[in-house]
Amino acid sequence: MGEALADIAPEIDHVFQGEAESAFLAFLEDRAADEPINRVLPGLVNESLDDIPAPDYSDFFLQWTALVDEATTANGIKRSEIRLPYESSRGCWWGAKHHCTFCGLNANGMNHRTKSADKVEREIVAMSQAYDVNRILMVDNIMPHSYVSTLLPNLAAAEQKLEIFYEQKANLGRRRMLLLRDAGVTSIQPGIEALSTPLLKRMNKGTSLRVNLDCLRHARASGVSLAWNLLSDFPGDDQQNYEDMIEIIPLLHHLEPPGGLGGLSIDRFSPYHMTPEKYGISRIRPLPAYAEVFPNSTDPRLAYHFEGDYNSALRLSLDLKTRMETVIQDWLDAWQEGPPILFVFDLDDNRHLLVDTQRDSQMSQASSALRTLIYC
Template identity: 45%
Template sequence: MSIDLCLVVPPFAQVETPTLGVAILAATCRARGLRVTVVHANLMLAARVGHGCYGEIATSNVASLLGERLFLPHAYRADPAVAFDAPTALPPRLRSTHDAVAPAIAPLLDDVCTRIRSLAPRIVGITSSFQQTLAASAIAQRIKDEAPDTRIVLGGPNAASPMGEALADIFPWIDHFFSGEADIAFPDFCAHLLADAGADLPRIVHCPPLTDMRCSPAPDFSDYFADLDRLGDALPASLPEALPVELSRGCWWGAKNHCTFCGLNGATMMFREKPGATALAELDGLEAKWSIGRFAVADNIMPLRYLTDLLPALAARGKPPTLFYEVKANLKYDQLALMARAGIEKIQPGIESLSSPVLKLMRKGVSAHQNIALLRDCRSLGIGVVWNYLYGFPGEQVEHYAPVAALIPALEHLEPPNDFSPLIVDRFSPYHNTPEAFGIARIAPIAAYRGLFPRHARLDAIAYHFRGNYTTALIDDADTRLAMGRAIGLWRLQWAIGASPQLRIVGADGAPVVIDTRRIATQAQISLPPEWNRALRLLERPHAADDLDVDPAVIAELIARHYILAHEGLLLSIVTRQAQDITEPPAYANAPAARRTGCATAHWAGRTTMPTSLSS
């Protein structure tokens, strides 16, 4: 018996969690009475080449577009009239991975298309984000050749306008392209098409943003788990690592002040959220159904109302689910403590820099001191922090980086960035939309796109990642870049070898002790005098030296021991404390909150974080 709709997740979507947008669409279409099956081609390839090898490609440097390149020989029909440039050269390590995996692609496509044909769907919907465009084309072309009456639809971030229109020019075997949030439009489209197979439907379908998040149901992960079971021991038993959920869309900070480098959301920056009670019921329902209490919240930025409408309810539980969330970096301590009690074990706060002038160039709405305080408080509370250190922003100066390189040895007890990497210009960002306003003379797609698409393709409309024609004082100063890169590399190394340093106050209030295992430490352990403790408490928020009622000799001693930083004219404590020592909000916790920010992008009916640098 045939089904109505087959949704396909191509490589190289991650396999550690289900694909959120497809799972939401499966739920919406099933709610309309459609017979739906999701085929996870990403899981099938990971099982074939190995989880580790697959993950290396899925997370590879976007400058190579290695995942796209692997499907290049299978993505187009043979046509001598269509010319291609030679693909760019791959670094040796990626070339080795490419050559090892390439023989597995054709057999994978055979298996995927056999699986789809066995379902005899009337409609095949394929999602495309990150490095999935050519895999989607290869699957679509085979299905169209073998079952010409099957209606094939491409959706996801890579099909957003104008990318979808440009792909339509070169992928004639794909019938329709969906641009935008398709929660309602796609089920309507399928119902219309199934009712009248000859319906004259537009090739490019533009979907308006969803206005009420309650119309977006909880995702349906049943096919992901069924495919995991079907593949048996070929993939780790630990999968999935978490379940993705979407509780809001858009970015309330970006709607007011769009970060200059953020290309996420496109036309859907408008912020919308599910009520706290709805979000809680969705988390509870998913945990009850799948017996998994780990969630990767895919929101662009945490709704502020959740600090009162959702997190207290989670914190009141004896064992709340564990959550990953994207947040703004200037959260106060009491907010972070609430998040920790509510089960938020890891955050992505969009730190990006420890230089206030560079953060201002980004329009982040935070200072370097707020970013450092966040890292300090998260270490105290046991909250993991995911972040990158970016450089290459128009207007940056050497003096925005050289002082930071000198500070980093003192910060090695705080969670390091994943990388120190150059900015790229992403589609839909202010840098892309109005480059001239930032002194960028010209932008062009990164070189890896050439050779992946025909010469006549409109690469300017297809590409998501661009290079800008500009330079900065830092880019021209190799010594400072090398110093920053080396300092961050050593910082990361301390954590990578499992020897993450400490700078922590431990012990009862009557006899506190400072433990210092940083490489820069002047003393591994010392009793904390009351006047030092008082100064460190006062400096948990940044202050100018002349604003403090503290003996200057105490401040000088704390600076000499690298317990406080003197950075950008202000002093700040970087000493962490035992969580039980700070369960009550410290004095600074009730200070006025600054503005917040975060970044993400839309799936068909969901979203996923996009990289902000070539090495993300």
């Protein structure tokens, strides 16, 4: 992609492809020594992320103070709502074993490289104190496994409390979710993607409907907010995959809804793009928007997002897609005025109060057997 951009844009002096921290330093040294430099420079993979310096956002906040007052930005966003991006790892430990079929991240390789827990804690706390911002946005593809026994307990015990966002695999048990919450990880993006075991198998996600429902339930019970989506239009899907979701979604209004329903994008470096014939995909081509962005070029090397021809039940049925969108919108609407409640309170050993506000607000006394509803 970098070479293609250089080919169509002579105005660009140099293009770095891949990880550029080390390559950029070498570039500066060569330039200072007046050495010849290639126009397109390959990145150098950093095996030791501890050697990478901490992010420096001082210029951003200098501009901030010059443009706005201490409380708000020009568009009304409070300073306290700013999230400081931070990267604690590169690659994906799950993708290194099982590449999700739609994932085009990690062009430099799936090998999962991590910063030491001490470095991460030290740097995010220092950033928070330096810029008076308490919210940290981890930009990793997935949180490192090792942090469960290192970084998270350290943050939970730390005097300064942060609000952290992290991407996660969806197979989080109750204890893991509570540990995340106690460490200040108040928001996560779990790779849920579907509420259908057959669809999840097609994606090579390594999860199931039960695992994903557990994730939604544990997050709600623990007070951890979720950012997730439902994906659709997968090669080889069938109508029953979506009919099953249409049936189950109305029963889940007490759990946090997805952002919406998103159609599949065939991304460069994903299995769908690299081996399309394996999935019955043909005529792969860049999305039409690239012709608008690059009107003088049809070079497919410029594109990251593609489309193709393949069989998909949802793509063939407008009625099925409309019904999927409707049940998801109903779920979102149920949360417009606040999260619905489904909870059981103990009154005594044999009596329990079931509170259910998913539809009309109602309360009833329930038998012991109904206590299991909280685990549904």
